Amino acid sequence: MELGVASYLKKINKSLILSKIIKHGPISRSDLAIITKLTKATISAQAANLLEEELIIESHTEYNSVGRKPIMLSLRTNAGYALGIDLDYRDIKFTVSDLMGNPVHTDRVELKNSNYDEIIQILINQIRAYQQKFSHSHFGIIGVVIGIHGTVTNDKIISFVPQHRWYNKDLKTDLEKNVNIEVTVENNANLCAFAEKVFNFxxxxxxxxxxxxxxxxxxxxxxxxxxxxxxxxxxxxxxxxxxxxxxxxxxxxxxxxxxxxxxxxxxxxxxxxxxxxxxxxxxxxxxxxxxxxxxxxxxxxxxxxxxxxxxxxxxxxxxxxxxxxxxxxxxxxxxxxxxxxxxxxxxxxxxxxxxxDLGTNACGMGACALAIKNFLELPDLSLTINPNVLVHCIESKGIS
Structure with a gap:
C-alpha cells in the first residue's frame, strides 16, 4: 500500500514539474522548487528521470552575477510529435505539431464523397505516412486526436455526423485495428474550445x-x-x-x-x-x-x-x-x-x-494539444505559440 502511494505521489510530482517546465521554461531547478513548493531533492530526482527519458534538456543561460551559472531546464520539443485531424465534410486537415504545440507540418486532403470506408482508408494511409516521416524522433507520433463535426459519445463513438450522414461509427476502433497508435475521437467544437484555453486564455x-x-x-x-x-x-x-x-x-x-x-x-x-x-x-x-x-x-x-x-x-x-x-x-x-x-x-x-485568432487552425491545434496533454499525463496545459508559425506552415494535398 505504501509503495502504491509513493508511486502515485511520484507520478503527481512528475506531472506538476513537467507542466511548470512547459509553462515557464527555460527554468532553473531552484525556481521550480519555489513555484511547485516541492523540495529541491524531489526536483533534482524528477529532473534526472525526465532527462533520462529524453523529455527535457539542460542549457546554460546568460548570467551576469558572480557565481555559478544556473542550469536551465526546458522541454525537448522535438522528442515527439502530435497529430491532430480535423475531419470536415469537404476535406480533412492534418496538423502535426511538436511537443510545445507549434505546427511543423499541415496537409489538406479533399473528400470526393462521404463513403465511410474510403475515408477510413485515407486516414490510415496518412497516419502511417506521418509515423514514417517522424520516426526519426525519440517518441515518434505520440498520439492521434480527430475532431468530428457531429455528436461524439462519452465512450468515443460517433453518434451522428449530419453532413456525412454517418450514424454510430466506431472510428477509434476501426483505425486502431490498422495503425499501431492510440486514437482519440472528440467533437470539433470541444477541441476548438480546448485550443483557445491552451493557447490564448x-x-x-x-x-x-x-x-x-x-x-x-x-x-x-x-x-x-x-x-x-x-x-x-x-x-x-x-x-x-x-x-x-x-x-x-x-x-x-x-x-x-x-x-x-x-x-x-x-x-x-x-x-x-x-x-x-x-x-x-x-x-x-x-x-x-x-x-x-x-x-x-x-x-x-x-x-x-x-x-x-x-x-x-x-x-x-x-x-x-x-x-x-x-x-x-x-x-x-x-x-x-x-x-x-x-x-x-x-x-x-x-x-x-x-x-x-486561431481560425480554421483551432480544431487541429486543439487536437494536437490534447494529444500532448494525454501523452505527458498533465493535469493542465498552457502553451504559447508565435502567430507567424500558423501563417508560414505550408499546406499541401497529401503528405510529401
Whole structure:
C-alpha cells in the first residue's frame, strides 16, 4: 500500500514539474522548487528521470552575477510529435505539431464523397505516412486526436455526423485495428474550445467557443473542464431552433440556428443571389468594401441571427469569455460592434467576446494539444505559440 502511494505521489510530482517546465521554461531547478513548493531533492530526482527519458534538456543561460551559472531546464520539443485531424465534410486537415504545440507540418486532403470506408482508408494511409516521416524522433507520433463535426459519445463513438450522414461509427476502433497508435475521437467544437484555453486564455476557467464554419458547434469549459453532458452531446447549439417552421435541417427538425448563422449557409445564400457558385473570404471582403447591396443585406441578416443565438447562450450559461470562431465575421469590420450592441441587455451578462485568432487552425491545434496533454499525463496545459508559425506552415494535398 505504501509503495502504491509513493508511486502515485511520484507520478503527481512528475506531472506538476513537467507542466511548470512547459509553462515557464527555460527554468532553473531552484525556481521550480519555489513555484511547485516541492523540495529541491524531489526536483533534482524528477529532473534526472525526465532527462533520462529524453523529455527535457539542460542549457546554460546568460548570467551576469558572480557565481555559478544556473542550469536551465526546458522541454525537448522535438522528442515527439502530435497529430491532430480535423475531419470536415469537404476535406480533412492534418496538423502535426511538436511537443510545445507549434505546427511543423499541415496537409489538406479533399473528400470526393462521404463513403465511410474510403475515408477510413485515407486516414490510415496518412497516419502511417506521418509515423514514417517522424520516426526519426525519440517518441515518434505520440498520439492521434480527430475532431468530428457531429455528436461524439462519452465512450468515443460517433453518434451522428449530419453532413456525412454517418450514424454510430466506431472510428477509434476501426483505425486502431490498422495503425499501431492510440486514437482519440472528440467533437470539433470541444477541441476548438480546448485550443483557445491552451493557447490564448490561460487564466480563463469559464469559456465558450462557437465554431461557425460547416455548421455551428459549441465547446464549453466550466471551471477549466469541458462540459460534455450525460451522453457527450452537450454543445450542439447549432440545432437550437430559432425559427419555428423554418428551413428543414439534416437533423430532422426545422429552423435550426446553423441554417441561418453558419458560414456555409451564408455562402450558399450569396452564391445563389449573385449567381457565383464559387466564392471565398477574399471575395466577400471585396464585396463588403464595394458595399454590394446583396452582400450587405445578407450580412446584416446573418449578424442578426448570430446575435439571437448568442443571446440565448449567454442567458443560459453566463460565460466569462465568448470566442467566435469565424473567418466570415473578420471580413466585416463593423460585425463585432453590432453583435455587442445586439446582445447588450439588462439581463444578459458576460465578461468579454472575441473573434478567434486561431481560425480554421483551432480544431487541429486543439487536437494536437490534447494529444500532448494525454501523452505527458498533465493535469493542465498552457502553451504559447508565435502567430507567424500558423501563417508560414505550408499546406499541401497529401503528405510529401
Amino acid at each position: 490561460h487564466q480563463c476557467t469559464n469559456l465558450i467557443n462557437i465554431s461557425m464554419y460547416s455548421g455551428i458547434g459549441m465547446g464549453f469549459l466550466m471551471n477549466g473542464d469541458l462540459v460534455k453532458g450525460y451522453h457527450g452531446f452537450a454543445g450542439e447549439m447549432g440545432h437550437m431552433i430559432i425559427q419555428p417552421d423554418g428551413k428543414p435541417c439534416n437533423c430532422g427538425k426545422s429552423g435550426c440556428w446553423e441554417l441561418y448563422a453558419s458560414e456555409v449557409s451564408f455562402f450558399k445564400q450569396i452564391s445563389e443571389k449573385l449567381a457565383k457558385p464559387i466564392l471565398n473570404y477574399e471575395d466577400i471582403k471585396n464585396l463588403v468594401i464595394a458595399r454590394n447591396p446583396a452582400v450587405i443585406t445578407a450580412m446584416d441578416e446573418y449578424i442578426k441571427y448570430v446575435s439571437i443565438g448568442l443571446n440565448n447562450i449567454i442567458n443560459l450559461l453566463n460565460p466569462e469569455t465568448l470566442v467566435l470562431n469565424s473567418e466570415l465575421l473578420k471580413q466585416f469590420p463593423e460585425a463585432m460592434s453590432i453583435i455587442k450592441s445586439n446582445i447588450k441587455t439588462s439581463i444578459s451578462n458576460y465578461k468579454e467576446i472575441y473573434i478567434s
